[in-house]
Amino acid sequence: MTEYNFAYLDEQTKRMIRRAILKGLAIPGYQVPFASREMPMPYGWGTGGVQVSAAVLTPKDTFKVIDQGADDTTNAVSIRTFFQRTAGVATTTATSDATVIQTRHRIPEEPLHEGQILVYQVPIPEPLRFLEPRESETRKMHSLEEYGLMHVKLYEDISRHGHIATSYAYPVKVEGRYVTDPSPIPKFDNPKLGDMAAIQLFGAGREQRIYALPPYTQVVSLDFQDHPFEASKADHPCGMCGATDSYLDELIIDDAGGRMFVCSDTDYCEARQAAGHKGKDAA
Amino acid sequence: MQANTLSGGFADPATQSAHAFRSVMEAMARPGTIQDIEGAAPPAPLSPAMGAVLLTLCDxxxxxxxxxxMDCEAARAWLAFHTGAHFVGPAHCMFAVGKWDAxxxxxxxxxxxxxxxxRSTTLIVECSELAAGATLTGPGIKDQATLSLPEVEAFQVNPTLFPLGLDFIFTCGERLAALPRSTKVS
Structure with a gap:
């Protein structure tokens, strides 16, 4: 590979991103501003995650990309190929073999281990943004630890729906200090954020923010004593592998309202099927 | 200009700085762990680890x-040539380089x-040894970790400033460790 610098980005850009990552790790949950670059893909396709991955990858890494759990969707395939071509790294779809995993909106079912890095693609890094559109104000709210508005939002959920209806991008508090957006992962994945053995890095390209969770960081999903946080999923087993503990996608399979539920984590589902597990819809 | 001003940088900057950064990141993400770092051969009094950290992060x-x-002609000339960074006093620096007492x-x-x-300084401290020592707890640490620190009191005050505070990288030979502001020391 001689047409590009290793991992596409120039060295000065990588240094700037690396400095932001280190500050992010030192202040867990705080969004560090960085000078996001134009990438050869549109904003919304994971430019933040791609820039973070480019800054952490070494030629020895094995790289995996998932898009809502799947290794074989357009976004995942194009980003995996991008780093195959520009960094020459090995790629895999097996969660346990990967050293760097870039993800859009899921945490793999299989627990991650030390030595792995999970890079999230983040569309809106500011958890307070839909409650307060002004950056000057949300920045002040974070500095004053003024998070009452977020609890009001969750309370309004309860008064309207009888329960906290927020089902993804469910806000968390990191180490008792910063309220942080875990990116649009389903709240089923929220309990995995805390106490994880791997390093978690979050990159928001359009919004120009990087934040991080070091391993074994305390991450608490916001809730109320009488409405405790609940990690929910569709109440079915996986149609392909029969798993009852994984997050499921609902697929419409005909015009008569027929549907099936399958694991959103394709690697997890395929590994279980290969091990002989069979769901009711498996061929 | 000394001949060794021009030598001692990364021969292959993209991959060597990538490996060096991973060492720094692992150290910062897992306080108390000691990481190997190599690739730089700066003039004394900069250690190889110190040189690699500065080449990886500074421009x-x-x-x-x-x-x-550390404020000597050899270090200034080497850093100016290899990083292009400019030198300032302690009140305006992004990185501070030196032995603990200095x-x-x-x-x-x-x-x-x-x-x-x-928007805070990262202090890169040249140490005579890196070993087990004070007890560390906090983010990045499962249960507890341990690291030799040049003193304890300053590192007990620093986390009380959280989320403000200083972050530290300790270098020694070709090894480094780190202590972010989030780590509690006892």
Whole structure:
């Protein structure tokens, strides 16, 4: 590979991103501003995650990309190929073999281990943004630890729906200090954020923010004593592998309202099927 | 200009700085762990680990403060040639470089603002040894870790400033460790 610098980005850009990552790790949950670059893909396709991955990858890494759990969707395939071509790294779809995993909106079912890095693609890094559109104000709210508005939002959920209806991008508090957006992962994945053995890095390209969770960081999903946080999923087993503990996608399979539920984590589902597990819809 | 001013940088900057950064990141993410770092051969008094950290993180956008013995012609010329960083006093630096005694007092370094706590100095401290020592707890640490620190009291005060504060990288030979502001020391 001689047409590009290793991992596409120039060295000065990588240094700037690396400095932001280190500050992010030192202040867990705080969004560090960085000078996001134009990438050869549109904003919304994971430019933040791609820039973070480019800054952490070494030629020895094995790289995996998932898009809502799947290794074989357009976004995942194009980003995996991008780093195959520009960094020459090995790629895999097996969660346990990967050293760097870039993800859009899921945490793999299989627990991650030390030595792995999970890079999230983040569309809106500011958890307070839909409650307060002004950056000057949300920045002040974070500095004053003024998070009452977020609890009001969750309370309004309860008064309207009888329960906290927020089902993804469910806000968390990191180490008792910063309220942080875990990116649009389903709240089923929220309990995995805390106490994880791997390093978690979050990159928001359009919004120009990087934040991080070091391993074994305390991450608490916001809730109320009488409405405790609940990690929910569709109440079915996986149609392909029969798993009852994984997050499921609902697929419409005909015009008569027929549907099936399958694991959103394709690697997890395929590994279980290969091990002989069979769901009711498996061929 | 000394001949060794021009040598001792990364021969293959993209991959060597990538490996060096991973060492620094692992150290910062897992306080108390000691990482190997290599690739740089700076002139004395900079150690190879110190040189590699500076090559990996510093450029024209990062003012550096050289404290005590580190503020010498050899170090200045080498850093100016290889990183392009400019040199400032402790109150305006992004990175401070030196031995522990020379870096004192810590009160002069920027600790960030409540709205931008990331605008704070990272101190890169040259140590005579890296080993087990004080007990560490906090993010990045399962149960507890241990690391030799040049003193304990300053590192007990620093986390009380959280989310403001200073972050530390300790270098020794070709090894390094780190202590972010989030780590509690006892």
């Amino acid at each position: 024209t956008e990062t003012p550096i403060y050289l404290a005590g013995d 870096l004192a007092p810590l009160a002069v370094y920027p600790i960030g603002t409540s709205e931008y706590p990331d």
